[in-house]
Amino acid sequence: MSDDHHPILPPSSAPALEECCHYKPTRRETAAMARGIRIHAAVQLWLEYEQQPTMGGLTDEEVKRVEQVVKWVNANVWKPCSEERLDVVDLDGREITFGTPDVAGYDMADKARSIVVELKCGEPRDVTAQLSLYALGAMEAHETELCRAVVLWLDHDIVEEYPTTFAECLNRALLLRDRVTNKTDGEQETRYCAWCGRREECGLWKRRASTALQVAEVDAIMHDVARRRLSEIAESPELTGAFLVAWAAAEKLIEGAGLRDKAKAWLAAGQEVPGWKLRAAPGRESVSVAALRAWAKESGVELPDDLITRGQDGVALIRDMPSKRNKEEK
Numbered sequence: 324m325s326d327d328h329h330p331i332l333p334p335s336s337a338p339a340l341e342e343c344c345h346y347k348p349t350r351r352e353t354a355a356m357a358r359g360i361r362i363h364a365a366v367q368l369w370l371e372y373e374q375q376p377t378m379g380g381l382t383d384e385e386v387k388r389v390e391q392v393v394k395w396v397n398a399n400v401w402k403p404c405s406e407e408r409l410d411v412v413d414l415d416g417r418e419i420t421f422g423t424p425d426v427a428g429y430d431m432a433d434k435a436r437s438i439v440v441e442l443k444c445g446e447p448r449d450v451t452a453q454l455s456l457y458a459l460g461a462m463e464a465h466e467t468e469l470c471r472a473v474v475l476w477l478d479h480d481i482v483e484e485y486p487t488t489f490a491e492c493l494n495r496a497l498l499l500r501d502r503v504t505n506k507t508d509g510e511q512e513t514r515y516c517a518w519c520g521r522r523e524e525c526g527l528w529k530r531r532a533s534t535a536l537q538v539a540e541v542d543a544i545m546h547d548v549a550r551r552r553l554s555e556i557a558e559s560p561e562l563t564g565a566f567l568v569a570w571a572a573a574e575k576l577i578e579g580a581g582l583r584d585k586a587k588a589w590l591a592a593g594q595e596v597p598g599w600k601l602r603a604a605p606g607r608e609s610v611s612v613a614a615l616r617a618w619a620k621e622s623g624v625e626l627p628d629d630l631i632t633r634g635q636d637g638v639a640l641i642r643d644m645p646s647k648r649n650k651e652e653k
């Protein structure tokens with residue numbers, strides 16, 4: 324296999340892949356990553372070539388970090404190597420992945436044990452999936468059974484240590500390789516979704532986006548009503564037309580969700596639905612209001628303006644508002 328192929332399980336994507344095995348890494352660079360790259364390059368020059376940071380391009384604070392890291396590495400890592408490629412394979416020699424930990428070597432306190440060190444900027448998060456792959460690669464290269472995996476969180480002065488074993492790391496790597504290769508689980512929402520290269524084709528991501536859009540559409544209508552006021556809208560044919568179209572769209576959303584039927588069912592079951600009540604109409608027959616008005620016109624009968632229509636079941640859902648007489652009595 325050529326050296327420039329991409330592993331199916333890139334160590335830096337392992338934390339995201341453990342949360343969603345469909346995650347696809349994309350190229351991105353944040354301010355924290357750029358800072359990490361600068362500090363990391365200076366540490367590497369110091370460790371490999373004993374070249375102290377020239378301060379070029381580094382802030383005073385970053386130079387201080389570099390000095391702290393080199394001091395920590397010299398005190399804890401025997402025969403440190405920086406940026407050296409580690410191949411990670413299964414027991415049959417088949418590739419799991421490959422990668423370059425920031426520092427790898429032997430534990431100064433127990434030279435029969437490997438050590439891998441990652442330098443991280445930004446907020447501390449769970450990166451043990453990445454560390455575990457590097458630890459496995461280091462133990463395979465050093466022929467050791469134990470590893471001390473360490474993260475130095477540069478922005479927080481935190482040293483996190485994870486002592487681990489060959490069997491533990493191998494099991495975790497094989498499990499993850501199987502999930503990523505065979506896509507054994509469905510898509511899972513993760514904190515890495517915003518950086519995932521599969522967003523446009525991901526069903527879960529699209530469902531969430533369309534839900535958000537629908538809510539935003541209703542919000543926009545209500546915002547427009549509040550901002551313009553109905554009287555202003557009523558003065559313009561364009562605004563009235565646009566408003567009624569938007570309103571009809573909002574009604575369609577409510578109709579599609581079956582909210583009126585739900586409210587009726589709750590009220591019929593005796594549950595309170597604030598602002599609404601049921602009015603039972605006598606009998607089960609209903610008549611078209613248009614036909615009733617035509618009959619009244621022909622017969623010279625005067626009908627009240629606020630005719631209430633009934634649903635097919637003879638029960639109408641109406642707004643529960645105080646009647647005019649009640650208001651006057653107050």
Ligand code: SF4
Binds near residue numbers: 521
């Ligand atoms: S966008 Fe989809 S595929 Fe990507 S990590 Fe999120 S849920 Fe998984």
